[in-house]
Amino acid sequence: MHHFEYRNNTLYAEDVDLAALAQEIGTPFYVYSEATLRRHIGVFAKAFAGADTLVAYSVKANSNLAVLKILASEGAGADVVSGGELMRALKAGIPPEKIVFSGVGKTDAEIKAALEAGIHQFNVESEPELDALNRLGIALGRPAPIAFRVNPDVAAGGHDKISTGRKEDKFGVAWHEARALYARARAMTGVAVKGVDLHIGSQITDLAPFETAFRKAAGLIADLRADGCAIERLDLGGGLGIPYGAGAVPPHPEEYAALIKRVTAPLGVQLIFEPGRMIAGNAGVMVTRVVYDKKGEARRFLIVDAGMNDLIRPALYDAHHDILPVCRNPGALQVVYDVVGPVCESSDFFAKGRCLPETPPGESVAVMSAGAYGAAQASEYNSRRLIPEVLVNGDKHAVIRRRPTYDEMLALEATPGWLD
């Protein structure tokens, strides 16, 4: 469910006409629907109403401060994977006691900042990280609350590059080592063992791998308790997929919730979730203008003014995004296009062999479902300025990240005196 719809053949974000917005802002840009963000976080929270839960939005999906502020106002916490994301979450008003810190490479400086802030939990991904947490917990006189991220060796996720819970993946600690690590951690004074954590992948459209992994986690909790280890939290990560308009249709959050309640009810633990894509993905689109319609020898290319540096998902994950004309012409001829950007890389594409209405230069198209892992993964490759982000609320809109000037883009660079 989202709030991007046609009215009189023009695509709207809530009550804002995207053709008019493109005129005002200049393309390309991202636009997010506040009502959709609020709806998605609400659906998730409602699915677990009555249970002891913390919904820690995965900041890496879309880390814009305004987006974080909206989710904070809905009661969400945050799952952060860097000191920068921690800083953003705190700045957006997310209380530290609702923040969990994941990631395989937390540095001393990042751990210190999170300990000083008083976050809810560190998700520990290795034994050397455990040692670092213990050392810093002692040094600061604040034991670090921890859960081990355990690797259940379950294959899941919409693409090889977004599966994280297999033996071969860099994430988490090996299943067969978990009990020994918990025993080590319990003997440490700089950490406080709180729970078990897992996150098996992203864009998962089937409940089966979740069920397998969650049942394994429940079994581990029973084993740990038998070892005398008090486990009061279970962090189930994120990973629930969204409909991208093609490919598998993910289960509804209600079905996902029913499965989780079935598996975890006997455990009596606080449940922590780290949804990212399912909150932000369908709450945003990228609007880009057609520059040229190039009739190549073998293919016809719709060359647009956004590139893979602005939205890398098709290049990185072979991801499908629906592409819709901002102004729909019901009489338009259907054409098979490769929709590509201007970046000098063959992987700079948004769609290949896609049947679309013939779209003349100057017209805009919307790349749909681009609210998660879009702006957050953007770069300035080819010296292209980061594109603006716009938030819509009813008939209001605001630029929540403006397009930098070229001077701003160069501001951090310097040429040494000897080059003058």
Ligand SMILES: *Cc1c(COP(=O)(O)O)cnc(C)c1O
């Ligand atoms: C990326 C990530 C998430 C969010 O995944 P989604 O598929 O966007 O829900 C949650 N937890 C961790 C540890 C992650 O790395």
